Amino acid sequence: MRKYISPRGSMELMSQFEVKRLKHSASSELYQLFRRCSLAVLCAGLQSDSDESLFSLHQDFDIHVIQQARGVKLELVNPPAKAFVDGKIIAGTQELLFSVLRDIVYLSNKYDNIKNLDLNKPFHITNVVFDILRNAHVIAKRHSPNIVICWGGHSIKQHEYLYTKDVGYQMGLRGLDICTGCGPGAMKGPMKGAAIGHAKQRNYQARYIGLTEPSIIASEPPNQIVNELVILPDIEKRLEAFIRLGHGVVIFPGGAGTAEELLYLLGILLAPKNKNNPMPVVLTGPKESADYFTEIDKFIGRTLGAEAQSKYKIVIDNPKEVAQLMAKGMAEIKQYRRSTGDSYHFAWELHIDGQFQQPFNPNHKNVSELLLDFNMEKSELAANLRRAFSAVVAGNVKGETIQLIKEHGPFHINGDKKLMAMMDKLLSAFVVQGRMKLPGSKYIPCYQVNK
Amino acid sequence: MRKYISPRGSMELMSQFEVKRLKHSASSELYQLFRRCSLAVLCAGLQSDSDESLFSLHQDFDIHVIQQARGVKLELVNPPAKAFVDGKIIAGTQELLFSVLRDIVYLSNKYDNIKNLDLNKPFHITNVVFDILRNAHVIAKRHSPNIVICWGGHSIKQHEYLYTKDVGYQMGLRGLDICTGCGPGAMKGPMKGAAIGHAKQRNYQARYIGLTEPSIIASEPPNQIVNELVILPDIEKRLEAFIRLGHGVVIFPGGAGTAEELLYLLGILLAPKNKNNPMPVVLTGPKESADYFTEIDKFIGRTLGAEAQSKYKIVIDNPKEVAQLMAKGMAEIKQYRRSTGDSYHFAWELHIDGQFQQPFNPNHKNVSELLLDFNMEKSELAANLRRAFSAVVAGNVKGETIQLIKEHGPFHINGDKKLMAMMDKLLSAFVVQGRMKLPGSKYIPCYQVNK
């Protein structure tokens, strides 16, 4: 079965250079990347946390770019039926497909290629992140600050999911836009809730931003409410994109990925240069989640200290308060940035240390050598803890890392005994609570904490 | 507490004539109508089926029109808190408020006032209905047929409600707009479902049309998803508006009101002049509702005959099929109207007999004198059955009629014995199934069927 898809949203115009590059033999890496991301988007809504099933199910799927008189078209060979209604592609999916095309073309085109770009320099990395977001039209000119980052697990319980919807609804009523990492659970709930809030406020320009990266898009395919999708090249640039694009952060219950994100955030907010930079951060869940957050809070207190704890507020079972805290935070950010001259749409002045920007490759050697010690500087400890959790996430959901684990056994995490005990406890809790994997499969840890 | 509300949507411009008329002493009938309808809109989302609670709860509510340099404003005195978010009115509510203003002003202005208008003539009535809808900008120029009327109970069970959402979702995915009578239950579910379908299809112009009338708006306040609200002067003009504006009809489980609507519809479709006029009608519900529809179908078969039964299709537990039937019907209507030259946006050629247009006043005398007999012409029988059910609805939810029942006891419905037995059975089933009233109160019948 072949389907021809016209552009929608972005990337109607390609140079012959660009078309050529994507046409290269099916064995080319770029083409494979394009095919995989497109397939992920066509499977939007799929409940899965492994990309294996996705790819094995659709081995006969293929995609080609075609130049035509009125512009570019996509030819889909054997696309998943779910993406179509009575034979016509769903417009949201169509839009996301062209977002993929746009980002793949842009990324392929640029960064390897530019002579005076030095990806070891923080300032250069930040400019690259800006450039990608700008090219995706995600940086909104002249808007006042209103983007809330929602982080949390992809595998959460029903009452937690309903709670994320409630929070989203209250934020939608207050004109706040939602930005998440795509995928199900806490990444989808706030968007669905906000959609109703925005509809009641007749906000037809509401933004549902999804930031993803090639290695994660297949295990967490964007839902079709996402109306602005960006594929960043790696996890670290994606995290930087979140934190410079967004204005406030709401963290719902989640597993290793959520812990990674929280540690990243705190590591940055703890930098002395960011001391005055306002960013509202709220950890929240229904009343059943109170214990969960007590645990997290304790872990943060003991590892990063009271200053880190002061950077966030825990709100239990009160969606309205969460939304009000965010709305209040937006006003402060507006005032602050006006006073410093920093832009509303991209937090140039936020300091992000190089150790949070350099890609961390989660292999056995790198993980086992991570320094994890109470005596380190707080932000350095945060950076390494972040890397440890990042490795666990990769071992859970990224095809390549899963393969590594299959071959060499679980990662070994080493460090201070007391610290290790705390980490093990936290990770075990995630396992017990079913936060590591979607229900239906037994979780086999990809890590071992050496106490 | 006083709030000042700027216009949104319609009716920013009023003549001094119009302002004056609404300023008239608080005792004026027009002002009271305006106040009541506005209050109903401000209570959107309220779960209630009696207007009493609404009005007794907000006795100190008041509303005034104010002329200002930039146009008109509304002053609200002691409005319900629920209509506001952090002190600001919800935009959807704001829009609906000005729809009320628009229709009240327009109705007040026109029909009593026009010399050569004769409301006994069907053609004149139809032109009045058109005129009101046009003034409300509800008649969409140049659109292809795509409006689905959804009828069904305001008091339905949770699984039925979820089913109406599913049907709405499938219709949204197919670009169909929803028109209902406002209020909760089967009037709200399809809109909520369609909203998600429309969002996935990036349909930002989706229409959620609510048609109501002054005596019912308070017991079935429009939800805030409704983005086009029209207040017709009476139940008969509202029914005519439904049937000339909409292109297809989906009927969910409901009580006396739903029966009234079905009988009205069949009475008109049975008219020989409408024989070729295509209008897809589907009765549908989840599998638990199969029996319900069997009952209804039997009643129709025995009273109005097989021809009437041929006018609708019953679909059980298949939202996708319902949506596909509607989509298919739209294509047929388009072709039919193009061939006859009838307009897409208002079914001028549909014949509606005077007996379906003349307002029926539900009082004891009129009800008891209704002729209900198997020997009557089918469309006449449909018309009288419609009136009987209409009286039951009025006795259930309209303040004025409830008062009548309080004073004089239940309405007496008389007629052919076998027919009366069937009616009683149907009405009793509605009572048992809890379709007459929202849960929480015991239903005391406002009628007595004399067998």
Add this chain to the structure above:
Amino acid sequence: MRKYISPRGSMELMSQFEVKRLKHSASSELYQLFRRCSLAVLCAGLQSDSDESLFSLHQDFDIHVIQQARGVKLELVNPPAKAFVDGKIIAGTQELLFSVLRDIVYLSNKYDNIKNLDLNKPFHITNVVFDILRNAHVIAKRHSPNIVICWGGHSIKQHEYLYTKDVGYQMGLRGLDICTGCGPGAMKGPMKGAAIGHAKQRNYQARYIGLTEPSIIASEPPNQIVNELVILPDIEKRLEAFIRLGHGVVIFPGGAGTAEELLYLLGILLAPKNKNNPMPVVLTGPKESADYFTEIDKFIGRTLGAEAQSKYKIVIDNPKEVAQLMAKGMAEIKQYRRSTGDSYHFAWELHIDGQFQQPFNPNHKNVSELLLDFNMEKSELAANLRRAFSAVVAGNVKGETIQLIKEHGPFHINGDKKLMAMMDKLLSAFVVQGRMKLPGSKYIPCYQVNK
């Protein structure tokens, strides 16, 4: 030759009532009015000041309204070729045609027909004027004051015409919209100039408003730059529309019509109730026109006095100053109306005396009985002078009045000797300067001033 024209701009939706009314036998007065106004619009750009030529040239022209599936269409039989480009109607003409349809339908529908309307009451007349303008969507919600009325002759010299363009250009650069009476000369120049100014300011919503009436539209057909056309029922309502809709007035050289307009304006501004109402009025022309304005100014001084003279400013050969005076006046009006609560888009509070509102029928009896005397109250004298000039205009260009003159000879204007001498001098100057008629025909006066 038959052409079918789809709607553009307004009036796509007609009720069958309305269609029926226009279909009435070709002999019906309403149909004839519709045909004549439509023909005038189709001849846009024609240089003529008599409707005779227009109508005799196009005797075989016919127009019909047709109901179709997608809405209304117009069928044109033998339309003037000039309105088409390569067989397709010019979009501007198409738009104006449907403006005509809209106003004809609306007017026909309403005022004869409304029971409680009393056209002898000033307040009622003002509401009618508002209602017509609102229905034509000419009353702009929420805009700040920026409409400049441009009055002046249809028959002016080339250097005068270029000057009106220059003034228009300077006004366009300052965001001012133009409103004129349609037709060539001083009614067209400012629009063309403003179009360039607006283009340079990227003002794509610039408004070129034309206010006309059935008896004048044929002799002064709207040019196609006019993008908002309204047909008022008579000259007095048209004048009221000008003065309530517009915010400032620029008067270029002209003949009897321009004098009529100036006298109307001064008569109203002299009313004590309007003392504080700011309205910038500028009389302006190139340096060659200096004498012309000296004459007018003298006439005003001697008839209406110094107070009347204080209501306007004469600016010679300085387009930039004219535009700056208007822009400055707009700011004052904004402030004034905000302080009084009067609306920006319609000057409700401006007092217009009944003698300026009641239609004046220019026949021999009425003209000869006009009281013209220095001893009268100034505003009454202004009103009667206005009527006298109005009669001259009618005798020059309106078919019906031209017929009267043919039958009964010129109008006789009587009054105070000195006053009569002044009037005669002024009118003679108009004749000598060629301001009464377009070049190419000898002017035979339709009046006689009895000194």
Add this chain to the structure above:
Amino acid sequence: MRKYISPRGSMELMSQFEVKRLKHSASSELYQLFRRCSLAVLCAGLQSDSDESLFSLHQDFDIHVIQQARGVKLELVNPPAKAFVDGKIIAGTQELLFSVLRDIVYLSNKYDNIKNLDLNKPFHITNVVFDILRNAHVIAKRHSPNIVICWGGHSIKQHEYLYTKDVGYQMGLRGLDICTGCGPGAMKGPMKGAAIGHAKQRNYQARYIGLTEPSIIASEPPNQIVNELVILPDIEKRLEAFIRLGHGVVIFPGGAGTAEELLYLLGILLAPKNKNNPMPVVLTGPKESADYFTEIDKFIGRTLGAEAQSKYKIVIDNPKEVAQLMAKGMAEIKQYRRSTGDSYHFAWELHIDGQFQQPFNPNHKNVSELLLDFNMEKSELAANLRRAFSAVVAGNVKGETIQLIKEHGPFHINGDKKLMAMMDKLLSAFVVQGRMKLPGSKYIPCYQVNK
């Protein structure tokens, strides 16, 4: 005097990289380029054909980019007063300023910098041209072909100017967009005329595209009607942009520049690969210009032959026919490109030989060595003739080349005697007819044809 200008149109978002680059010391080449192009835009409408006067008049002008909370701003120090109305910048100028910023930033950023780009390869050059136009949003997605290139002299007579307006008007009436090289005369007339045509057709999206390059922008500043301005890096890329972006070409009387353009065009159309590629080309002027075109036609006939002559049509004194030929050509292009799959918005398939793409540096050595001989291949001869005329243009208006001439005397053009005689005759005719320079200065030839 300092003015702060907010973005309009494009380029609101700059990375800190980009801001930094433009902030570099005032002596930087990039900054100087930015300053000069901005100044040219601020002088829009200036009648001049030398950039000297411009720059000497505004030596104290300066421009800086400023980052602010809501985005970027421009600070202008001592800008020309003409660009402001009552102290506010004209919106069109504001838009063009940011177009300059956009292109300067983009050009600076890209082509020197990209590793695998080889500007000796035709395909690479074409992709660069596409990329610049796409970045400027000038490549219109999904539009049907409708862009007419208008070439002709900047110094033309009044009756010729009025004729270019008439042609523009007729093209505007037919929905054709105009693309020129900016500046006065034949580059401005068609835009002004089209503006009226577009207004009558209510075409509010009409495009007035200006393609320029850094060395010519100051001597031919864009008029403010231009609503899409692109600065290409050199004359050859600008010519390629014209011919791939535009769909038809109208050539008005002009001087050396116009001859250069015509020769470029014919050289390309003569390539065998372009044989079937439809492109309507019309040479046109008022009846007084008939002789001018006879001369040109003869020159083409004798140098490039009858085939070259068959590529264009000469139309004298018939604006309507010119517009109709263009409109007809558009339909053919549409059909042709649909059949070949070439895009509507950029003629990828048009073959442009490398000799037309490589920048020609007009210095004494290069000019004197140009091979000009009847025995050459036609397209090669066209290429060299093009270069010879290009050198004359540069010697007339480009600062750098004027300096060269001052130092080393006129360029020497050598070649076949008969050919040289013809060239001399043509160039002398341009001088006599005043087409080399704007009136007011005596023209001293910058060339010498060696016969």
